[in-house]
Amino acid sequence: MNTQIEKAKEGIITAEMHIVAKNEKVEVEWLRNEIALGRIVIPKNKNHDFPVIAIGNGLRTKVNANMGTSEKHCHFDEELEKMKVAIHYGADAIMDLSTGGDLHIILQRIIQESSVMVGTVPIYGVATRLLAEGKEIKELDPEDLFREIEIQAKMGVDFMTLHCGVTKVSLSFLENDSRVCGIVSRGGALLKRWMKENGKENPLYEQYDRILDICKQYDVTISLGDGLRPGAGADATDRAQVAELLVLGELVDRARDKGVQVMVEGPGHMPLDQIEANMKLMKRLCGEAPFYVLGPLVTDSAPGYDHIVGAIGGTVAAIHGADFLCYVTPAEHLCLPDVKDVKEGVIASRIAAHSADLVNNVGGARDRDLTISKARYDLDWESMFQNSIDPEMARKRKMESESSEEDHCTMCGNLCAVKNDKSM
Amino acid sequence: MNTQIEKAKEGIITAEMHIVAKNEKVEVEWLRNEIALGRIVIPKNKNHDFPVIAIGNGLRTKVNANMGTSEKHCHFDEELEKMKVAIHYGADAIMDLSTGGDLHIILQRIIQESSVMVGTVPIYGVATRLLAEGKEIKELDPEDLFREIEIQAKMGVDFMTLHCGVTKVSLSFLENDSRVCGIVSRGGALLKRWMKENGKENPLYEQYDRILDICKQYDVTISLGDGLRPGAGADATDRAQVAELLVLGELVDRARDKGVQVMVEGPGHMPLDQIEANMKLMKRLCGEAPFYVLGPLVTDSAPGYDHIVGAIGGTVAAIHGADFLCYVTPAEHLCLPDVKDVKEGVIASRIAAHSADLVNNVGGARDRDLTISKARYDLDWESMFQNSIDPEMARKRKMESESSEEDHCTMCGNLCAVKNDKSM
Numbered sequence: 062m063n064t065q066i067e068k069a070k071e072g073i074i075t076a077e078m079h080i081v082a083k084n085e086k087v088e089v090e091w092l093r094n095e096i097a098l099g100r101i102v103i104p105k106n107k108n109h110d111f112p113v114i115a116i117g118n119g120l121r122t123k124v125n126a127n128m129g130t131s132e133k134h135c136h137f138d139e140e141l142e143k144m145k146v147a148i149h150y151g152a153d154a155i156m157d158l159s160t161g162g163d164l165h166i167i168l169q170r171i172i173q174e175s176s177v178m179v180g181t182v183p184i185y186g187v188a189t190r191l192l193a194e195g196k197e198i199k200e201l202d203p204e205d206l207f208r209e210i211e212i213q214a215k216m217g218v219d220f221m222t223l224h225c226g227v228t229k230v231s232l233s234f235l236e237n238d239s240r241v242c243g244i245v246s247r248g249g250a251l252l253k254r255w256m257k258e259n260g261k262e263n264p265l266y267e268q269y270d271r272i273l274d275i276c277k278q279y280d281v282t283i284s285l286g287d288g289l290r291p292g293a294g295a296d297a298t299d300r301a302q303v304a305e306l307l308v309l310g311e312l313v314d315r316a317r318d319k320g321v322q323v324m325v326e327g328p329g330h331m332p333l334d335q336i337e338a339n340m341k342l343m344k345r346l347c348g349e350a351p352f353y354v355l356g357p358l359v360t361d362s363a364p365g366y367d368h369i370v371g372a373i374g375g376t377v378a379a380i381h382g383a384d385f386l387c388y389v390t391p392a393e394h395l396c397l398p399d400v401k402d403v404k405e406g407v408i409a410s411r412i413a414a415h416s417a418d419l420v421n422n423v424g425g426a427r428d429r430d431l432t433i434s435k436a437r438y439d440l441d442w443e444s445m446f447q448n449s450i451d452p453e454m455a456r457k458r459k460m461e462s463e464s465s466e467e468d469h470c471t472m473c474g475n476l477c478a479v480k481n482d483k484s485m
Numbered sequence: 486m487n488t489q490i491e492k493a494k495e496g497i498i499t500a501e502m503h504i505v506a507k508n509e510k511v512e513v514e515w516l517r518n519e520i521a522l523g524r525i526v527i528p529k530n531k532n533h534d535f536p537v538i539a540i541g542n543g544l545r546t547k548v549n550a551n552m553g554t555s556e557k558h559c560h561f562d563e564e565l566e567k568m569k570v571a572i573h574y575g576a577d578a579i580m581d582l583s584t585g586g587d588l589h590i591i592l593q594r595i596i597q598e599s600s601v602m603v604g605t606v607p608i609y610g611v612a613t614r615l616l617a618e619g620k621e622i623k624e625l626d627p628e629d630l631f632r633e634i635e636i637q638a639k640m641g642v643d644f645m646t647l648h649c650g651v652t653k654v655s656l657s658f659l660e661n662d663s664r665v666c667g668i669v670s671r672g673g674a675l676l677k678r679w680m681k682e683n684g685k686e687n688p689l690y691e692q693y694d695r696i697l698d699i700c701k702q703y704d705v706t707i708s709l710g711d712g713l714r715p716g717a718g719a720d721a722t723d724r725a726q727v728a729e730l731l732v733l734g735e736l737v738d739r740a741r742d743k744g745v746q747v748m749v750e751g752p753g754h755m756p757l758d759q760i761e762a763n764m765k766l767m768k769r770l771c772g773e774a775p776f777y778v779l780g781p782l783v784t785d786s787a788p789g790y791d792h793i794v795g796a797i798g799g800t801v802a803a804i805h806g807a808d809f810l811c812y813v814t815p816a817e818h819l820c821l822p823d824v825k826d827v828k829e830g831v832i833a834s835r836i837a838a839h840s841a842d843l844v845n846n847v848g849g850a851r852d853r854d855l856t857i858s859k860a861r862y863d864l865d866w867e868s869m870f871q872n873s874i875d876p877e878m879a880r881k882r883k884m885e886s887e888s889s890e891e892d893h894c895t896m897c898g899n900l901c902a903v904k905n906d907k908s909m
Contacts, residue, residue, distance in 0.1 A: 132898035133887040160900055185900065192899055241855065242862045243906040247897055250905035292902075293858030294843060295851075330858075333800060334844040359800065359840040361854045361861070364869065365878035369836050372793050373800045376757060376783065394861070394869075395879060396886035397895040412793050416783040419718060420758040427719075430785045431665065434717035434754075437785070437818070438666045445788065445818075454789035455819060462820035463557040471821040473671055474556035475616055476584055476609065478716075481674035482667040 063107065064280040067320035069097035077103050081115040085424065095119070099313070100349045102322040104154070104178045104282035109217035111176055114153050116324065117351035121424025122379040122414035123153035125180065125353070125387045126407050132189075134397045135161030141174060143403045148177055150407040150451065152388070154220075156180040160189045169216055178219040180284065183209045184248045198254045203264035207271055214279040221281055222326065223272060224248040224288035225265040226308040229256070231289055235301035242293035242330075249288020269312060273319045282322040284353055285309045290329035294361055297331040298339060310346040317348070324351040324385065331357040333377055340382035353385040354378045367393035368402075368409035375410060379417030386410045411450055438479055440468040487531065488704040491744035493521035501527050505539040509848065519543070523737070524773045526746040528578070528602045528706035533641035535600050538577050540748065541775035545848025546803040546838035547577035549604065549777070549811045550831050556613075558821045559585030565598060567827045572601055574831040574875065576812070578644075580604040584613045593640055602643040604708065607633045608672045622678045627688035631695055638703040645705055646750065647696060648672040648712035649689040650732040653680065655713055659725035666717035666754075673712020693736060697743045706746040708777055709733045714753030718785055721755040722763060734770040741772070748775040748809065755781040757801055764806035777809040778802045791817035792826075792833035799834060803841030810834045835874055862903055864892040 062068050068075050074093050081103060082089035092115070095101040101117030116123050126147035128140050144155055157171045157179060164186045172179050187209050191201055210221065227249050235244070235253075244250040252263050265272065276283055289305040291297040309325050316323035325347045328339060336357055343352050357374035358367060371389030379386060390406030392398035398406065418426035429448060436444035442459060449455040462471045469477040486492050492499050498517050505527060506513035516539070519525040525541030540547050550571035552564050568579055581595045581603060588610045596603050611633050615625055634645065651673050659668070659677075668674040676687050689696065700707055713729040715721040733749050740747035749771045752763060760781055767776050781798035782791060795813030803810060814830030816822035822830065842850035853872060860868035866883060873879040886895045893901040 131895050132900075133895040160898065188900060198905065241858045243903065245902045245906075247900050247902045247905075250902035251900070254905050254908060293861070294854050295858055332843050333804060333840055360836065360843055361858045362839060362872065363832075363836045363874045365873065365875050365882055366832060366836060369793050369796050369833055370840070373797050373837065373840060376797045377801070380757060392882060392896070395882040395894060395896075396888070408787075408790060409793055412784065412787050412790060413797065415786060416757060416794070416797060419756050419784055430718050434665045434719055434785045437717070448786065449789065450787045451789050458789055458816060458819040464820065470819060471555050471557040472816070472819075474584060476556075476612055476671050476675070478669045478671045478674035479667065481622065481671075481678045482669075484678060 063277055064320050064322060065096055065103045066099060066317065066322050069093045070320070077105060077113045080113055085115065085120050087119065099317045099323065100351070102282050102324055102351050104220040104322065106214065106217045106219045106279050106281055108215065108279060109172055109179065109219055111178065114178065116385045118349065118384065119423060120384070122383070122417050123385045124151065124407060124410040124414050125154040125156055125385060126152040126403060127156045127158050127387065128403065129157050129159035130161035130167060131397050132161045137162060137167055139400065140167070141170070142400050144171060144175060146400055146403050147407050148175070150404055151411045152177060152407050154178045154180060158182060158185060160185050164189060165212070168213065172217045180220040180222065181213055181218050182222040182248055182286070183213055184224070184251055188251050198251055199258040201255050206264060207268070210272060211275050214275050214281050218281060220284050222248065222284045222286040223265050224252055224286035225263065225269055225312050226285060226305040227252045227263050227288035228266050228308055229262055231301060231304040231308055232256070234304040235289060238300050240299065240301070241295045242291070244289060245292025246286065246288045246290055248286055252288060266308070269315065273316060273321050276321045277319060280322065282324060283316055285312055285323060285325045287326045287329065290327070290355065292330055294330050294332050297328060298335050302328065306343060306346055310348065313347045313350045324353050327352055327354045327383070328357050329355055330361060331359065331374065333359045333374065336374060336377045337381040340378055344382045351384040352382055353387060354383040355387045356389055358389065364394045365391055367391065368406045372409040372413040375413035376416045379414055380420045386414055408451055415450065440479060487701055488744050488746060489520055489527045490523060490741065490746050493517045494744070501529060501537045504537055509539065509544050511543065523741040523747065524775070526706050526748055526775050528644040528746065530638065530641045530643045530703050530705055532639065532703060533596055533603065533643055535602065538602065540809045542773065542808065543847060544808065546807070546841050547809045548575065548831060548834040548838050549578040549580055549809060550576040550827060551580045551582050551811065552827065553581050553583035554585035554591060555821050556585045561586060561591055563824065564591070565594070566824050568595060568599060570824055570827050571831050572599070574828055575835045576601060576831050578602045578604060582606060582609060584609050588613060589636070592637065596641045604644040604646065605637055605642050606646040606672055606710070607637055608648070608675055612675050622675055623682040625679050627692070630688060631692070634696060635699050638699050638705050642705060644708050646672065646708045646710040647689050648676055648710035649687065649693055649736055650709060650729040651676045651687050651712035652690050652732055653686055655725060655728040655732055656680070658728040659713060662724050664723065664725070665719045666715070668713060669716025670710065670712045670714055672710055676712060690732070693739065697740060697745050700745045701743060704746065706748060707740055709736055709747060709749045711750045711753065714751070714779065716754055718754050718756050721752060722759050726752065730767060730770055734772065737771045737774045748777050751776055751778040751807070752781050753779055754785060755783065755798065757783045757798065760798060760801045761805040764802055768806045775808040776806055777811065778807040779811045780813055782813065788818045789815055791815065792830045796833040796837040799837035800840045803838055804844045810838055832875055839874065864903060
């Protein structure tokens, strides 16, 4: 037995389960059962050693930060710096989405240096090398894709996004409907193009069992990608999105049956009032698998500020079932994020995750808020700073103001409500 | 007849109603009826000339930006700059909350220069002058308060926050319950202190008819302040908050009966799952008066980023009934905001307002999003920039990247999903 879910099904409590139960303050036997049922995953490759974190039902909402070089912007040191900053500000996972430079060397280094789980999208590497060789997407050899999955699994990747749900059937719903923004998933668009140009089924779907075999061997958690996710608010919850979700639901069952950990990715662009229904639909159709959402982005009109847009959607999503938030940075839709964007993105997502955890009463969120609320009423600035999501920023703003030495702040001065309220 | 609500009740359609109906794309007769019923207000003092904007049921969600000098930070030019920046980025209203310098000169200048409605909290000025004279809050003469309200009304203030609901009865609920953070409203704390130290009822409540007479004369819209709003998530929706709301509901009726426009202010700090219930409770108890919310802030743990926290709560609030969002800046709880904070605060609130308007299908929000979504699929960057909430920022990020001249961006390069999706 190689995987957490296999062991959980056999009643075995692993070292990783003990660590998670302790950190999340949950009963380890309950946790084991949730893992056996597939409602919680512990993404940790057998070849990657780091302090484990679990994702799923009843646990603290987790945050992922994407990084990686691109064709036009390829500075490896900068990507490593992004990784450090993301982890410093509380990312629970990072994904290396590099598409520029020597991808295997970059990935190896990131796996070595990361203190959190590492995810990838293997098709990016395959497509990047193909285009670098001057070839067309049509010429992509499915064997290269499976080879890449195996290489990355051996290297120690903890979770992989695989767009297995972009099938002839789900694509037919895309063609018979009218979308404003078509496909906005890189993996989804590549697969659609390959399928159309070759008149073939998606190999990641057709040969799903090969993927399961590889992932089982290394305990790689599959993150079933949403290649047909809506890329515009107007496209949200359309037939193509739901058709793909139906496929993903079946693939969740097959992964669990084979002893492979699996989670499901979700939208995308979506008006706020559709988020709750989407979370519930996904949980029902996919056997309550851990749900990994990209945003959701509740408006298309704020490029430059999509970290805020994503925090709005992410909070509501996490309240209604999302377990894992992929951060969105201020650079989204405009350019590759820089180090500052990564910080802003992680913090915005952590605010969303924490605000949802307050509602769901998980992960000690309420105690944390209570501590800072009490500090505020006590005008205990040091405790306020220390218990903030970004202590350095909170301290900086107060300390650089004219009231750095005083118990009140420059906003209210001696009209401070707390001081007047406590004066009697 | 002086006020919009008086005229509306008489069946008169004013020039201001015509302007609002045209800008909001609503039927003017429907609008008149909503104003007559008090579900919409047009805050515009008879002595202040500017392009009117209305607030309330079925209209685009509006945004207010607070500014003003403080005891410790008093640079009038900076406050004027904040006003300009707030209006440039889309604030529909500004409040002058100055508590430093010659307050009447500052307010007069702001009223002259503002192209949007101007609000104030008259008790700030009275208390500031009192403390400047070395006196105690206890010595505040209620006559000075009414005099200040009248002076500001004459000067042309369009709406005033008056904490009329902090009464002996509502305060008794505060005392019989346990709050983490007591009173966090400056006006509320000042009034409580004055009431306790003098053993008297709140003059703004006791002599409410005097306020109504002044406001009626100049068509000042009353904004009934929530002096007992929760200042910590743990205090949300407690008995003191609801007791005050009951009083405010009765005061709404009395204002409408007398022909005075009125809106109601709301929380405050509040976990996200309580927001919908609060909006519905307020609308029911206060005769569907326009609701002006401060945040709501869905966590206490993110000082330095409360504009994001407020945008999360504000979106959900506006979907469920809030009509007017008071911005929150990154400086909240730490110091007086600077010009950059004002920009960030206005944009975050506008994202919230617009995201809610998309759900509520008001103010042309869906057309706007559709335009930018289509531009995105067309890789029409210029249209994307122009239709963004902050066109300068969107343009800057793309143009400063290595792909400034290309149709794709540095994030995806030639793996651009849209390009691959459209390649067939």
